[in-house]
Amino acid sequence: MTKPIGPIPAGFSADSDGMLLIGGRRADALVAEAGTPLFAYDLKSVAAKAALFREHFDDVDLHFAVKANPYTAILQRMLKLVDGFDLASGGELETAIAAGAAPRTMSIAGPGKRDAELEAAIRHGVTINLESEGEAGRALAIAERLDVTPRLAVRVNPDFEIKGSGMRMGGGAKPFGVDAERVPALVRTILDASADWQGFHIFAGSQALSADALIEAQQATLDLAETLSEAVGADLPKLNLGGGFGIPYVHGDQSLDIVPIGSALRARIAARGPRLRGTRFAIELGRWLVGECGIYLTRIVDRKVSKGKTFLITDGGMQHQLAASGNFGQVIRRNYPVAIASAFGSDTVEEVSIVGCLCTPLDILADDVMMPRADVGDLVAMFLAGAYGLTASPQAFLSQAPAREMVVGGD
Ligand SMILES: Cc1ncc(COP(=O)(O)O)c(C=O)c1O
Structure with missing residues (x-):
C-alpha cells in the first residue's frame, strides 16, 4: 500500500526541464561539480530562518546548536x-x-x-x-x-x-x-x-x-x-x-x-x-535553523523489481541519512519528503521504494512512495537533510564512499 511522504519545505521549484533548483542552481549542475552522494546546503534558507527569529524575538539572543550541522x-x-x-x-x-x-x-x-x-x-x-x-x-x-x-x-x-x-x-x-x-x-x-x-x-x-x-x-x-x-x-x-x-x-x-x-x-x-x-x-x-536548508542528492544505480515491488537503488543511504531511514530513535518508520530531482513537480506514476546501497533491510530512504518514472542515472533528492544528517549517521558503516558537502546561495 502506498505510504505518504513528509511535506517538501516551501520554496523549492524546478526549471523548465523539470530539474529541481537548489538555491537557484540545478541539482544536476551541483552534482556535476561535486559528485554524489552530496549534501547541498542553501545558505539563503538559513539566513531567512535567522531573520524570521529576529523578527519575533527581540532582546533574546539567538544561539546555534553546532551539533545540528x-x-x-x-x-x-x-x-x-x-x-x-x-x-x-x-x-x-x-x-x-x-x-x-x-x-x-x-x-x-x-x-x-x-x-x-x-x-x-x-x-x-x-x-x-x-x-x-x-x-x-x-x-x-x-x-x-x-x-x-x-x-x-x-x-x-x-x-x-x-x-x-x-x-x-x-x-x-x-x-x-x-x-x-x-x-x-x-x-x-x-x-x-x-x-x-x-x-x-x-x-x-x-x-x-x-x-x-x-x-x-x-x-x-x-x-x-x-x-x-x-x-x-x-x-x-x-x-x-x-x-x-x-x-x-x-x-x-x-x-x-x-x-x-x-x-x-x-x-x-x-x-x-x-x-x-x-x-x-x-x-x-539547531534543526529549526538549518534542517530545511539541506538536500541530500543521490544517484540511482539500479532499478529492479522483486515480487512485483519496484526498488530504486541509490549510491547513498542510511550511512549518511540515518534519521531519514527511520533508525535514529524513531519507533515507527515514516517517510521524509523525497523527490526525483530530474522530474520535480511531475505527475507521480508508480509506487517505488527508494533504498540505499547497504546490504541491510534497514537501509530504506523512502518506502512504498508514489513517484514520477525514474531510471538508472537519475537523481533522488531527500529534503530536510540540513540537520543531523552526515555527522549523525554511521558514515564508516560498510566502508562506503563518503558523502560530499557544499553550500549554495552564499554572498
Ligand atoms: C543541549 C541541546 N541543545 C540544543 C540541541 C539542539 O536541538 P535542535 O536541533 O532540535 O534544535 C540539543 C538536541 O538534542 C541539545 O541536547
Whole structure:
C-alpha cells in the first residue's frame, strides 16, 4: 500500500526541464561539480530562518546548536546570523574556532566532558554548562591550576519537559543537568570559588511542533530560573532557555508558528521578577535553523523489481541519512519528503521504494512512495537533510564512499 511522504519545505521549484533548483542552481549542475552522494546546503534558507527569529524575538539572543550541522561553511555563515554557538564537545569547540567564532560567544554542554575538554573551554573563555557537582569540582580544580577565572553556568535538569516533543530532555532522572533542588547549593559553591557566574541553561526538549507546548515550557523555565535565583540569593546574569523548535518531517506534521511564542515570551520577560532584571536571555536552536536548508542528492544505480515491488537503488543511504531511514530513535518508520530531482513537480506514476546501497533491510530512504518514472542515472533528492544528517549517521558503516558537502546561495 502506498505510504505518504513528509511535506517538501516551501520554496523549492524546478526549471523548465523539470530539474529541481537548489538555491537557484540545478541539482544536476551541483552534482556535476561535486559528485554524489552530496549534501547541498542553501545558505539563503538559513539566513531567512535567522531573520524570521529576529523578527519575533527581540532582546533574546539567538544561539546555534553546532551539533545540528558543524560543516565549516555553515558555521561561517552563522557567524553573521547568530549571537553565539552552543557546543557539545571539544571537537565542536575546535571546529567553531577554526571557522572563526569568538570563544566568548560559546558555551559547552553535555554529560561526560573530559578534563581536556574542560581545560580547553576554560583556556578559551568558553562558558561551561555544568552537568553535575563532580564536573563542577573538576572545572574549578582545572581553573585553579591554570590560574584562570572560569566562566561557569549550571545546566538545570528541570522537573518538566516540552509536551509532545520528539526528544525529551527534562522531567525525571536524566544524565543531563543538575536536579533543580540541588542547584542552589552548587551555585553557591561556584560563587564562593569566585568563578565568573554565567547563569542557567535549561533545555527541556527538542523537535516540538506545538507553539502552546513551547510557550508553556518557556514560562516554566522562567519561573524555575526565578525560584532558583531567589534561593541562591543572587541576580541571574544569563538564562539560556533551551530551544526545541521543530520542523515538519513526516506526513501530518504541521509547521511550528513561532509568532505566538515570541509574543508570550516578550510578555513573560516584561513581567520578570527582580532577580532577572538584568538577565540576558538566549534561545539555542539547531534543526529549526538549518534542517530545511539541506538536500541530500543521490544517484540511482539500479532499478529492479522483486515480487512485483519496484526498488530504486541509490549510491547513498542510511550511512549518511540515518534519521531519514527511520533508525535514529524513531519507533515507527515514516517517510521524509523525497523527490526525483530530474522530474520535480511531475505527475507521480508508480509506487517505488527508494533504498540505499547497504546490504541491510534497514537501509530504506523512502518506502512504498508514489513517484514520477525514474531510471538508472537519475537523481533522488531527500529534503530536510540540513540537520543531523552526515555527522549523525554511521558514515564508516560498510566502508562506503563518503558523502560530499557544499553550500549554495552564499554572498
Ligand atoms: C543541549 C541541546 N541543545 C540544543 C540541541 C539542539 O536541538 P535542535 O536541533 O532540535 O534544535 C540539543 C538536541 O538534542 C541539545 O541536547
